[in-house]
C-alpha cells in the first residue's frame with residue numbers, strides 16, 4: 447500500500463514539475479491557424495506567455511504572412527514598421543524577451559479589415575531574477591504554482607527516501 451502510494455506521489459511530482467518547467471508551444475488560432483476574421487485578442491486572453499515559449503503561425507504562405515511590428519504599427523496596421531517578415535507558412539517564433547509583442551499580417555488589408563493582428567505580453571521566467579514592469583501585476587499567480595510544484599517535489603522526494 448505504501449509503495450503504490452509513493453508511486454502516485456512520485457508520478458504527481460513529475461507531472462507538476464514538467465508543467466511548471468517546460469516551455470509551451472502555442473499554435474496561434476489553434477486549429478484555425480493564422481487566418482481572416484479570427485479573434486486573436488480573445489484567443490490570447492486566457493493564455494500566459496513566458497520567455498522560452500514559442501508561437502507557431504500556420505497559414506497558406508501564398509495568402510498571408512507574419513510581420514513583427516511595434517505598438518504603433520499594430521494599432522494602425524502599418525507594415526512598414528515591420529522589423530521582420532515571416533513567410534514560410536509555418537513560422538515558429540521563440541519568445542526570448544519579456545514584454546509586449548505585436549504581430550500583423552502585411553497582406554492587403556487583412557490587418558485593418560480582417561482582424562489579422564495579435565498582441566501578447568511575454569512574462570519573464572519565474573526563476574529569472576530580472577524584474578519586468580509588465581510582470582508586476584500578474585507574476586504572483588504565476589509564481590505560486592511553481593513554488594507549489596517544488597514544494598510538492600521536495601515532499602515527494604523525502605517520502606520516497608523514507609519508504
Ligand SMILES: [Cu+2]
Pocket residue numbers: 509510511551552553556557562
Ligand atoms: Cu493575411
